[in-house]
Amino acid sequence: xxxxxxxxxxxxxxxxxxxxxxxxxxxxxxxxxxxxxxxxxxxxxxxxxxxxxxxxxxxxxxxxxxxxxxxxxxxxxxxxxxxxxxxxxxxxxxxxxxxxxxxxxxxxxxxxxxxxxxxxxxxxxxxxxxxxxxxxxxx
Amino acid sequence: xxxxxxxxxxxxxxxxxxxxxxxxxxxxxxxxxxxxxxxxxxxxxxxxxxxxxxxxxxxxxxxxxxxxxxxxxxxxxxxxxxxxxxxxxxxxxxxxxxxxxxxxxxxxxxxxxxxxxxxxxxxxxxxxxxxxxxxxxxxxxxxxxxxxxxxxxxxxxxxxxxxxxxxxxxxxxxxxxxxxxxxxxxxxxxxxxxxxxxxxxxxxxxxxxxxxxxxxxxxxxxxxxxxxxxxxxxxxxxxxxxxxxxxxxxxxxxxxxxxxxxxxxxxxxxxxxxxxxxxxxxxxxxxxxxxxxxxxxxxxxxxxxxxxxxxxxxxxxxxxxxxxxxxxxxxxxxxxxxxxxxxxxxxxxxxxxxxxxxxxxxxxxxxxxxxxxxxxxxxxxxxxxxxxxxxxxxxxxxxxxxxx
Numbered sequence: 001x002x003x004x005x006x007x008x009x010x011x012x013x014x015x016x017x018x019x020x021x022x023x024x025x026x027x028x029x030x031x032x033x034x035x036x037x038x039x040x041x042x043x044x045x046x047x048x049x050x051x052x053x054x055x056x057x058x059x060x061x062x063x064x065x066x067x068x069x070x071x072x073x074x075x076x077x078x079x080x081x082x083x084x085x086x087x088x089x090x091x092x093x094x095x096x097x098x099x100x101x102x103x104x105x106x107x108x109x110x111x112x113x114x115x116x117x118x119x120x121x122x123x124x125x126x127x128x129x130x131x132x133x134x135x136x137x138x139x
Numbered sequence: 140x141x142x143x144x145x146x147x148x149x150x151x152x153x154x155x156x157x158x159x160x161x162x163x164x165x166x167x168x169x170x171x172x173x174x175x176x177x178x179x180x181x182x183x184x185x186x187x188x189x190x191x192x193x194x195x196x197x198x199x200x201x202x203x204x205x206x207x208x209x210x211x212x213x214x215x216x217x218x219x220x221x222x223x224x225x226x227x228x229x230x231x232x233x234x235x236x237x238x239x240x241x242x243x244x245x246x247x248x249x250x251x252x253x254x255x256x257x258x259x260x261x262x263x264x265x266x267x268x269x270x271x272x273x274x275x276x277x278x279x280x281x282x283x284x285x286x287x288x289x290x291x292x293x294x295x296x297x298x299x300x301x302x303x304x305x306x307x308x309x310x311x312x313x314x315x316x317x318x319x320x321x322x323x324x325x326x327x328x329x330x331x332x333x334x335x336x337x338x339x340x341x342x343x344x345x346x347x348x349x350x351x352x353x354x355x356x357x358x359x360x361x362x363x364x365x366x367x368x369x370x371x372x373x374x375x376x377x378x379x380x381x382x383x384x385x386x387x388x389x390x391x392x393x394x395x396x397x398x399x400x401x402x403x404x405x406x407x408x409x410x411x412x413x414x415x416x417x418x419x420x421x422x423x424x425x426x427x428x429x430x431x432x433x434x435x436x437x438x439x440x441x442x443x444x445x446x447x448x449x450x451x452x453x454x455x456x457x458x459x460x461x462x463x464x465x466x467x468x469x470x471x472x473x474x475x476x477x478x479x480x481x482x483x484x485x486x487x488x489x490x491x492x493x494x495x496x497x498x499x500x501x502x503x504x505x506x507x508x509x510x511x512x513x514x515x516x517x518x519x520x521x522x523x524x525x526x527x528x529x530x531x532x533x534x535x536x537x538x539x540x541x542x543x
Contacts, residue, residue: 049290130521
């Protein structure tokens with residue numbers, strides 16, 4: 001059964017359908033409703049037998065690269081932190097079809113935003129590649 | 140099946156599962172509860188038997204599962220529990236043994252209920268008929284054990300009432316065959332070899348029914364599985380059929396596959412698995428790639444696409460396979476023309492681009508082959524295949540650059 005990554009971002013992706021301020025500027029009850037919905041999604045996936053993994057990432061980041069022989073790693077906070085793409089977290093699901101993954105992503109995107117109205121957030125849907133080779137020869 | 144050999148025969152234990160379960164269900168137990176109870180008994184057996192092997196494995200499993208059932212139902216006094224457990228025990232025994240083949244069929248029809256989603260059909264089949272534990276099935280599909288447990292219990296809840304399906308519903312058998320093939324193509328991971336498990340289940344199915352398509356499926360699996368040792372090099376890279384070391388093919392498995400296929404074809408009721416097995420047999424039969432009987436393979440593909448009214452939409456994989464055969468018989472340009480018909484249906488799938496890369500390569504159009512392989516690699520959903528397609532593209536580019 002195919003696995004998909006449903007990726008959420010702090011920033012980046014297509015133009016927001018509904019631009020909203022950062023979550024720390026929302027009303028407390030809206031923040032509450034938003035986080036409750038995230039838990040609800042994980043529970044729903046678990047009870048469907050579709051859950052594989054869910055993680056949230058801290059927005060703080062460090063870019064690291066090889067410094068060369070006998071040199072320390074080189075680090076930087078990255079390019080223009082206010083505009084670059086920044087991943088917030090993900091669900092990994094195991095489902096019967098791509099259609100089902102899209103359906104679940106749309107549900108995730110209906111999460112409540114300010115005023116309790118849906119956020120219409122863009123969710124990046126990516127198929128997880130199988131490590132295991134297929135067991136038949138290609139035609 | 141199971142990797143490490145143990146002091147006692149784990150495979151034999153698992154083979155008992157469908158018989159014991161069918162016995163419980165026939166006795167009037169609820170399928171869902173009986174399957175859960177048997178899974179608990181199975182885990183208990185895996186724990187206890189290595190040190191204390193039972194004298195009668197079937198009776199042991201049946202008795203322990205019955206106790207679990209009784210425990211689960213219990214909400215009354217301990218005294219009553221003892222009475223019921225004692226009463227339940229003598230009823231199990233050899234009565235169901237004669238119905239072994241029938242049991243497998245009965246349970247396959249339960250587990251492959253057409254209204255269940257494929258993932259649930261597969262999971263339930265592997266547990267209730269294959270005798271695998273939830274943990275093993277979860278490992279095979281790389282999902283958490285809790286997720287697989289939930290999938291199985293949901294599937295069982297969806298099965299309302301005891302299914303009493305039989306072979307007079309050929310549509311159901313088609314679902315069973317599809318589920319077993321899905322188990323086969325899911326392949327190998329960790330401790331559980333699903334290809335071996337699928338072959339074992341298909342073999343059991345052929346003992347239970349005369350249906351030629353069941354034999355066709357078994358033959359198809361055997362004839363494909365025989366090439367497995369040659370399909371990857373020592374680095375784990377894919378070796379395509381035309382480059383495989385045919386000395387590595389399992390001749391015993393090929394012989395069995397051909398025998399099973401012949402017995403199916405003798406019944407003169409052709410179907411897709413028999414035809415696909417016949418194509419596999421023709422590949423297996425060629426001493427070298429250049430000796431492949433492509434005209435005969437094309438004839439079988441003609442039969443395969445004739446099974447559906449609108450093969451481009453209903454069976455595009457068959458049309459694509461046929462395009463390769465056309466390319467080898469009538470020339471690559473003719474093969475490419477055949478793939479054009481599939482652009483709308485398969486144009487976003489890696490396999491379509493990979494086939495076109497192969498046909499361009501046959502045609503000597505290396506830049507076009509490279510472009511097609513690159514696109515195929517971009518769309519691949521499997522790491523080994525993606526790496527293979529990237530190498531193919533690089534090979535085409537290097538060969539094109541060497542040309543004067």
